[in-house]
Amino acid sequence: xxxxxxxxxxxxxxxxxxxxxxxxxxxxxxxxxxxxxxxxxxxxxxxxxxxxxxxxxxxxxxxxxxxxxxxxxxxxxxxxxxxxxxxxxxxxxxxxxxxxxxxxxxxxxxxxxxxxxxxxxxxxxxxxxxxxxxxxxxxxxxxxxxxxxxxxxxxxxxxxxxxxxxxxxxxxxxxxxxxxxxxxxxxxxxxxxxxxxxxxxxxxxxxxxxxxxxxxxxxxxxxxxxxxxxxxxxxxxxxxxxxxxxxxxxxxxxxxxxxxxxxxxxxxxxxxxxxxxxxxxxxxxxxxxxxxxxxxxxxxxxxxxxxxxxxxxxxxxxxxxx
Amino acid sequence: xxxxxxxxxxxxxxxxxxxxxxxxxxxxxxxxxxxxxxxxxxxxxxxxxxxxxxxxxxxxxxxxxxxxxxxxxxxxxxxxxxxxxxxxxxxxxxxxxxxxxxxxxxxxxxxxxxxxxxxxxxxxxxxxxxxxxxxxxxxxxxxxxxxxxxxxxxxxxxxxxxxxxxxxxxxxxxxxxxxxxxxxxxxxxxxxxxxxxxxxxxxxxxxxxxxxxxxxxxxxxxxxxxxxxxxxxxxxxxxxxxxxxxxxxxxxxxxxxxxxxxxxxxxxxxxxxxxxxxxxxxxxxxxxxxxxxxxxxxxxxxxxxxxxxxxxxxxxxxxxxxxxxxxxxxxxxxxxxxxxxxxxxxxxxxxxxxxxxxxxxxxxxxxxxxxxxxxxxxxxxxxxxxxxxxxxxxxxxxxxxxxxxxxxxxxxxxxxxxxxxxxxxxxxxxxxxxxxxxxxxxxxxxxxxxxxxxxxxxxxxxxxxxxxxxxxxxxxxxxxxxxxxxxxxxxxxxxxxxxxx
Numbered sequence: 001x002x003x004x005x006x007x008x009x010x011x012x013x014x015x016x017x018x019x020x021x022x023x024x025x026x027x028x029x030x031x032x033x034x035x036x037x038x039x040x041x042x043x044x045x046x047x048x049x050x051x052x053x054x055x056x057x058x059x060x061x062x063x064x065x066x067x068x069x070x071x072x073x074x075x076x077x078x079x080x081x082x083x084x085x086x087x088x089x090x091x092x093x094x095x096x097x098x099x100x101x102x103x104x105x106x107x108x109x110x111x112x113x114x115x116x117x118x119x120x121x122x123x124x125x126x127x128x129x130x131x132x133x134x135x136x137x138x139x140x141x142x143x144x145x146x147x148x149x150x151x152x153x154x155x156x157x158x159x160x161x162x163x164x165x166x167x168x169x170x171x172x173x174x175x176x177x178x179x180x181x182x183x184x185x186x187x188x189x190x191x192x193x194x195x196x197x198x199x200x201x202x203x204x205x206x207x208x209x210x211x212x213x214x215x216x217x218x219x220x221x222x223x224x225x226x227x228x229x230x231x232x233x234x235x236x237x238x239x240x241x242x243x244x245x246x247x248x249x250x251x252x253x254x255x256x257x258x259x260x261x262x263x264x265x266x267x268x269x270x271x272x273x274x275x276x277x278x279x280x281x282x283x284x285x286x287x288x289x290x291x292x293x294x295x296x297x298x299x300x301x302x303x304x305x306x307x308x309x310x311x312x313x314x315x316x317x318x319x320x321x322x
Numbered sequence: 323x324x325x326x327x328x329x330x331x332x333x334x335x336x337x338x339x340x341x342x343x344x345x346x347x348x349x350x351x352x353x354x355x356x357x358x359x360x361x362x363x364x365x366x367x368x369x370x371x372x373x374x375x376x377x378x379x380x381x382x383x384x385x386x387x388x389x390x391x392x393x394x395x396x397x398x399x400x401x402x403x404x405x406x407x408x409x410x411x412x413x414x415x416x417x418x419x420x421x422x423x424x425x426x427x428x429x430x431x432x433x434x435x436x437x438x439x440x441x442x443x444x445x446x447x448x449x450x451x452x453x454x455x456x457x458x459x460x461x462x463x464x465x466x467x468x469x470x471x472x473x474x475x476x477x478x479x480x481x482x483x484x485x486x487x488x489x490x491x492x493x494x495x496x497x498x499x500x501x502x503x504x505x506x507x508x509x510x511x512x513x514x515x516x517x518x519x520x521x522x523x524x525x526x527x528x529x530x531x532x533x534x535x536x537x538x539x540x541x542x543x544x545x546x547x548x549x550x551x552x553x554x555x556x557x558x559x560x561x562x563x564x565x566x567x568x569x570x571x572x573x574x575x576x577x578x579x580x581x582x583x584x585x586x587x588x589x590x591x592x593x594x595x596x597x598x599x600x601x602x603x604x605x606x607x608x609x610x611x612x613x614x615x616x617x618x619x620x621x622x623x624x625x626x627x628x629x630x631x632x633x634x635x636x637x638x639x640x641x642x643x644x645x646x647x648x649x650x651x652x653x654x655x656x657x658x659x660x661x662x663x664x665x666x667x668x669x670x671x672x673x674x675x676x677x678x679x680x681x682x683x684x685x686x687x688x689x690x691x692x693x694x695x696x697x698x699x700x701x702x703x704x705x706x707x708x709x710x711x712x713x714x715x716x717x718x719x720x721x722x723x724x725x726x727x728x729x730x731x732x733x734x735x736x737x738x739x740x741x742x743x744x745x746x747x748x749x750x751x752x753x754x755x756x757x758x759x760x761x762x763x764x765x766x767x768x769x770x771x772x773x774x775x776x777x778x779x780x781x782x783x784x785x786x787x788x789x790x791x792x793x794x795x796x797x798x799x800x801x802x803x804x805x806x807x808x809x810x811x812x813x814x815x816x817x818x819x820x821x822x823x
Contacts, residue, residue, distance in 0.1 A: 069524030070506070070513070077520055152784055158510055184465075184780050187508035190645075190652040194593040197649060198461040200784065213665065217650025217672025 027268045029061045033091040035075035037068045041207060045120065045253045046092040048285040049276070056279035058272050071158075072097060073106030080112055083258040087265055090116060094253040095162055098308050102316060103160055110305050114261040116269045118254035118296035118304060120286070123231065124166040125211035126153075126224040127204045129197050137224045137243045140203055141174040144181065152182040154192050154201035159183055160321050165312075166226060166249055167205040168319050173245040178319045189214075196220065207251065208234075209290040226250070233290035252294055252308070254301060270297045326680055327450075330688030333379050342375070343689075343696045346384040350391020351701060355399055357407030357537075357730030358529040361392040361639070362655040369663045378667045379685040385663060386686075386693035389656065390442060393639065394697055397434045397632060402427060402712055403723045405537035407730055409528055409769045410597035410635040413478075413605045415536060416762055417620065417627030424623050427709040429567060433625055434632045435701055436567075437579055441633035442694040444583035445590070445640030449647075450687055454676075457648035460591050465780035466790040468594060470800035472774040475599040477807035478606035479763040481620060488812055491763045494754075498767020501526055502775070509779045521739040530740045531768060533727035534747025535761050541723045542752055544716060567625070574616075575629040578608050586634030590641025593653035597635035597642075598769055604634030610810055640690065646671050647683065 030053065032046040043066065050062030067075040072093060079091055091113070101109035128134045134143055144151040153171075155163025164185070168178035184201055186192035189210055196204045197219060206214075212233050214220050222237035226249035230239060240247045255273070257266065276282045277293060286293065296304045316322045333339065346368070353364045368388045372381045393410075400406040401418035414434065421430040463471070479495045504515045505525030516522040567575075585607065586600040608630040609620045620627045642653040650672030652658035664671050669682055676683050712719070727748075731740040751761055781790050792798055 070520060074520055074523060149786065158508070182784065184784055185509050186780075187776065190658060191594045193649075193651050194461055194645065194653075195465070197651070198464055200464040213670060214650065216670040216674065218674030218677075219649050219672060 025264050025268045027059055027265075027272050029063070029088065030059055030269075030272075031086075031089045032062060032064045033075055033079065033086075033089050034064060034066045035068065035072035035091065035093060037066055041122070041210075041251075041253070042072075042092045042094065044209075044289060045094075045291075046090075048289060049092075049119065049255075049273075052276055052279060052282040052285045053272065056276065056281040058275055058279070071100050071105045073100070073108070076106060076108050076113070079256070079258050080108065083260050086258040087261055090255040090257055090269065092253060093256055095251045095308070095312070096157075097256075098305065098312055099160075099162060099165065099316075102309070102313050102322060109309075110256065113259055114257040114266055115298065115301040115305065116255040116257050116266060117273050117298065118252045118294060118301050119273060120254075120291040121250040121252045121294040122289075122291055123208035124163070124226040124249050124251060125206060125208045125222050125237065126167070126170065127196065127206060127211050127214060127220045127222050128202070129199075130219055130221050132202070132221075134202065134223065135221075136238070137170060137174070137240060137245055140223065141171070141176070143202060144171070144176065148180065148182070151202045152184050152200070153203050153205055154184045154186055154195055155205040156186055156189060156192055156207075158185050160316075161185075162251060163205040165316065165319070165321070167203075168321070169247045169249065169315065170224065170240060170245055172319060173240070173247045179321075193220070211237075212290045227292075231290065231292075233287075250292070250294070252296075252304070253291075254296065266298070273297070326684040327688070329681055330684035333685055333688065338377075339380055339383050339692075340696075342380050342384040343387045343692055344700060346372075346387020346389075347391040347693065347696045347700050350388035350393075351395040351398075351697075351704075352391075354392030354395025354407075356733070357399055357405050357533060357726060358733040359392075359730075360396055360408030360410070361389050362408075362659055364392040365389055365656060365663075366659045369659070369666070373663070373666055378669065378682065379689065381663070381667060382686055383689040383692060385660065386689040387696055389639075389660075390438070390636075390690075390693040390697045391701075393442075393636060394435060394438055394701055397438070398431065398708060399726065401430045401434060401628075402709070403537060403726065404540045405723065405726055405730065406532050407529060409532075410601055410639075411631075412532065412598070412762070412765055412769065413601040413631035414628060414635075416481075416605065416631075417622070417624045420621070420623035421625075421628065422709075422712060426623065427712050428705055429625075430628060431705045431709055432567060432702065433575065433628050435698060435705065437575070437582075437629045437632035438636045439694055439698040440579045441583050441586060441636035442640055442697075443691065444580075445587045445637040446687060446691045446694065448584070448587050449640055449643055449690075453644050453648050456591050456644050457673075459588075460593060460645040460649060460651070460653070462796075463592055464794070465777045465784065466794050466797045467800060468592075469774065469777040469781050470797045470804070471589075471592070471595060471599065472770050472777060474800055474804040474807065475602045475770050476766065476774070477804040478602035479766050480808045480811045481606050481609045482760040482763050487758075487760060488815075490759050494759055494761065494763040495767040498764040498769075499771045499774070501531070501764075502768045502771025507779070508772070508776055509783075519739070521737055525772070526743065526768070527731070527740060528769065529733075530731040530743050531747055532765060533730050534744045535751045535765055537723055537727040537730075538744065538748030539751045539755055541720045541727070542748070543755075544720050544723070571625055575625055578626050578629045579633045581611075582608065582630050582633035583637045586637030587641040589634070590638030590653070591644045593642075593645045593651050594773070595638075596654040597638045600634040600638035600641075601631035602766055602770075604630040606807060610807065643686075643690070647676065647686070648673060650674075 032050055034042050034046045036042045053059045054062050097110055134140050153167045157163040164183045171181045172178040192204055195201050211222050224240045225237045227239055228248050350364055353359050372384045375381050396408050397411045397414045400411045400415035401422055404415050404419040406412040406415050418430045479491050482491050505523055506513050513523050582604045589595055589600040608626055642657050645651040645653040646657045652661045731744040
């Protein structure tokens with residue numbers, strides 16, 4: 001892997017050097033490949049980005065394709081197999097691409113693709129029912145100490161996935177054995193929320209932007225956010241850090257392209273995405289979803305992902321997930 | 323409350339809103355007829371278009387029209403060519419298709435439209451008066467109870483276990499449950515029984531299986547059966563005029579519609595169950611309640627057997643708005659998609675919305691009420707034209723059915739592998755039909771299989787064992803009810819055998 005990374009780094013460096021000599025191109029339309037179903041986080045990111053780009057007039061049109069399967073592996077395989085015909089395609093992905101290649105859900109990893117840019121981040125949050133006696137992370141830990149078998153934490157990902165990882169990090173920081181904490185997976189946000197309200201689970205580990213909209217509906221309360229400071233979209237939600245648990249986590253989302261994408265095209269995609277941040281159209285989409293701008297274009301994205309892989313891998317080994 | 327209703331009515335009865343409601347119903351009916359495009363996908367397709375209108379209530383009225391239109395359109399293909407395009411209309415084909423084979427296609431479509439309308443409308447009335455009271459009912463169930471509810475839904479297969487067929491029906495159900503395990507479980511990322519084929523990793527697609535099991539063999543039998551095909555081309559055209567239902571029939575289905583509206587609605591209120599379970603259960607319950615002579619008719623073109631699932635699935639679709647409006651929980655796929663539309667309109671359904679902006683709450687309710695009425699007014703006159711599809715000659719009908727089946731399998735996934743799977747399932751189904759194995763139990767097993775497995779898995783994980791079966795009274799009650807449902811037909815057969823001896 002390391003060798004491959006080095007080779008990639010060299011390749012990228014040479015691309016950057018030669019980029020000046022290649023003719024500049026302009027991106028007119030983008031086809032977004034979404035590795036999950038309609039309505040999920042990936043779907044929202046791709047469609048939001050497409051909306052901002054077209055409305056701001058940066059590109060003429062955006063098309064979207066949902067290709068779920070294999071935890072995202074199907075879309076990755078498709079992009080690699082049909083590389084030549086997919087120069088107009090950007091695939092959205094996020095932290096799970098790192099987690100799932102570590103847990104061997106699919107054989108590929110991010111190095112098999114052309115990295116375009118990491119564009120946004122979404123914090124994670126812990127949510128409880130409004131009627132729950134649990135008011136803080138400390139209360140949740142106390143409830144767990146009192147009766148571990150009745151204090152299950154739910155989430156939208158499979159055991160070993162991102163939501164489970166966040167819950168485990170928080171419990172580990174409270175001095176508990178993360179693998180002992182009961183984690184119940186739900187395949188859709190609606191079902192997880194119903195389980196929370198019915199008392200089947202004591203708390204729900206979910207994405208921050210999802211938690212914001214759940215809280216807006218009026219039946220649940222956020223007891224912890226994984227940001228380092230409170231977020232404007234939910235000023236009442238305390239961070240884990242201020243509650244004394246040294247945990248931060250951000251789920252980045254970004255765009256990938258076919259493996260043999262020409263360097264001038266890659267540069268053009270990066271430029272278009274970079275320009276997007278200054279538009280009011282993007283600001284509207286971003287604020288609506290409670291995302292954080294985290295722009296990691298091109299090579300910075302590679303450095304960022306390599307670091308993510310190391311940090312998350314270490315963490316998962318420490319928690320006993322790997 | 324009266325104020326709210328009047329406000330809602332006032333909004334609905336503008337020229338603009340009437341126009342968009344009618345347009346929505348029309349588009350929904352037409353697109354919804356294509357298998358593979360169920361209410362959920364049709365609504366999803368229409369959301370970006372409808373958002374261009376700008377006015378929130380008009381947008382919602384258009385979407386409600388599309389929604390009800392798509393439900394009606396979906397049952398059309400089940401009834402006419404035995405091609406259920408969505409899981410919720412599978413049980414409509416059990417009796418709807420035999421009816422149209424007997425030359426009663428027009429009547430079947432009329433019954434479907436009336437049942438849909440009644441189920442939807444009664445559902446909306448229940449929603450209007452009892453939504454807040456039902457909020458606590460919606461979160462009564464844990465995974466353990468959902469598992470038991472799926473078991474109860476599976477008991478619907480007993481309806482197909484005719485004399486001497488019990489074992490065959492059980493085997494087909496088990497096969498369906500097994501097919502449902504192909505691909506990744508949503509609880510674990512390990513691929514199962516995929517034979518290393520990436521396309522199978524997300525499981526077998528419902529539409530492909532349904533088309534393969536029902537539509538493909540139908541085309542095959544149309545082609546080899548000379549007598550039947552002659553009948554279909556010559557006699558049908560005159561019989562299609564037989565659209566109206568007479569008083570006796572109306573009397574027979576009225577209690578079915580009444581019961582199934584309420585039962586279907588209550589099942590729909592549970593998040594994560596919805597129209598499919600409601601229609602299977604409705605079919606099973608009505609079959610058990612029917613008199614022995616009527617029971618014989620079930621599966622052979624019973625009007626009760628068609629009215630029951632059609633009423634129940636519409637009532638359940640309406641019921642799934644209860645958790646959305648009172649708790650902010652999208653209880654079904656379609657409400658999840660609609661939630662997206664609400665959010666795009668800057669509305670977050672939930673208890674907060676009911677308090678802060680009652681006018682939006684009422685415009686949602688009124689739009690549903692309105693969508694139902696427009697659907698009936700618009701589609702009843704269309705029935706004879708739609709039914710006439712069947713009077714086209716066999717040489718055109720067969721390619722049409724096959725095209726439908728292939729388009730349905732392909733549209734959902736954009737993947738040519740689906741066509742091979744379709745063919746494989748089709749051949750399998752033809753063999754099963756020659757061997758006289760009932761196919762509906764297979765599809766019921768498949769449709770309920772994943773929810774069955776997921777909920778059982780969660781319940782076991784939560785209880786660290788299977789104690790929940792006897793420790794949770796509600797689970798136990800539901801499981802015992804399922805056992806009764808399964809045993810009744812077997813005991814009845816046994817008794818009949820004894821008395822005839």
